[in-house]
Amino acid sequence: MTAVPGSITDGRALVDEAMRACVDRLDPANRRVIAYHLGWTDADGRPADAGGKALRPALAMLSGRAAGAPPENALPGAVAVEFVHAFSLLHDDIMDGDRTRRHRPAAWTVFGAAAAILAGDALLALSEELLLEQHTRGAHWAAEALTAATQRLISGQALDMGFETRADVTLDECLTMASDKTGALLACASSIGAMLGEAPAELVTALTGYGTEMGLAFQLVDDLLGIWGSPETTGKPVLSDLRARKKSLPVVAALTAGTAESARLAELYAAPGDPAEADLREMAELVEAAGGRAWAEAEADRRVALAAKHVGDVEMDDAVRAEFRDIALFVTARDH
């Protein structure tokens, strides 16, 4: 298993403390749902330790270092991107009817959809509040970028929901969806610390480019794991994306490859009712035989290289540059 880079674990305590202080401002009802959703408590409100890897805050903090700013300066950005991420997961789970999140019951199954909708709204508003209460030019820049990223995240989710009832999704549309739903917020996370540090536009642009490519690579790997990943690491049942007939990137690449396997896969995807276990195994084989797996693996590698090039082409501390590259390699490693 690829080791977790230090930059993901280092600032974790600082970000965690700032997140808790922010959530403490909310009313008790929303606080309860959010503490559970973020993994801080169990369903009964008892302390727990079930949080995610906090990739976005780590990128935000690192981008502050790239701009030469002190850690406190990037902190509101780190918290804000994680809150937007948490908001989107809270609402997506309701919209998609997903009952499990990180090996635990999704928040809406514990507290009800109404409470989960409202808690998501509170997180979204809080993320903006955090940035805007800093009265600097950099904070305005960061808030504007975060709102634009949120809007893309939302339109990506709209596109994704539309895919469910369509048999003619193109690979371009699927890439746009992934770029909106996953890439935009990772691009914002990778540059928000630099914006808060009022870095030159050139650095912010390079970091945004890094995050965009890394985000696509991350989604490609996530989609590969959604088919071939082990339930222990994904937290979802085996072959779960195929079970839900999700139009993920490797699947759409296979569906649009024009092979005999593409046609058979399309047939299985269009069949009514829940797929049988044998059908699920056949679907996975068809995605591979139609070239969907190999394409996704190669495309992920290509995007990681592009991400590395973005941080390679701009002036920053060499240690910071290396950490950006380590993170891209880590989150796209296919051995976890």
Added chain:
Amino acid sequence: MTAVPGSITDGRALVDEAMRACVDRLDPANRRVIAYHLGWTDADGRPADAGGKALRPALAMLSGRAAGAPPENALPGAVAVEFVHAFSLLHDDIMDGDRTRRHRPAAWTVFGAAAAILAGDALLALSEELLLEQHTRGAHWAAEALTAATQRLISGQALDMGFETRADVTLDECLTMASDKTGALLACASSIGAMLGEAPAELVTALTGYGTEMGLAFQLVDDLLGIWGSPETTGKPVLSDLRARKKSLPVVAALTAGTAESARLAELYAAPGDPAEADLREMAELVEAAGGRAWAEAEADRRVALAAKHVGDVEMDDAVRAEFRDIALFVTARDH
């Protein structure tokens, strides 16, 4: 029927045009839900004319005039407050299970809860985007105030949802809830144009005070109409708030009055199942007999007077001041 003040109808076309241009930026799926929700289209996407009275944009435009700023300057604020209002109605209808909104099926019953959740998210993000793309000190101020108002609106809804399962709601809690859920956004609407115009803090504070008091008065009257209003004007069935056993202001005033009628009302509110028609009529009579109706009417009048005092105490054009007062009288008139 009290005549609609000119300030509510005057800027309507300008705001409407700006709102449509903003919604046009969104993806087609969210656009469709929002156009329906805002009353621009019917369920099949055909043009319709079913919008609300756009009170919040009118207040925003008027507050721009109070600051002596040109109308274009207040426009993003007018659109932003209306989008936050529309977002909250979209999500509240899902959370509260309300199937009707302004005499039409609520958006979630037409497009599904998932689409309505996402469209609400898009409106909330859009409201911030609109303000932040103005790179002025006033826009930052406005965005910060709008986010704070949104956060209060959300905690008011959380409090309101909590009331449903509680028999011990105090009048103070009920006033806090109304102040958060209705007052905060009206206070922001009444001052956002002045913030965008970078008016003196004194004017913004006075207008916020006006909106706070007017918002409470508005909610008191809305609660009175929720019991005694005619279905033609409220767009809801007769006695609908009592049918839903809503803990509205006149009801809580009656429940906490310590009279024999209070006790009987509490009994009917605690009874299981849907109330019979005779029970509904008895509930309405009990609210009145326990003094809830008279208290709410007097409290609304008192708040309107306080609102008028806020705009009376600060320097602004006399015509603008008169329009603020007209709006407060109009929205709290009990003959419509």
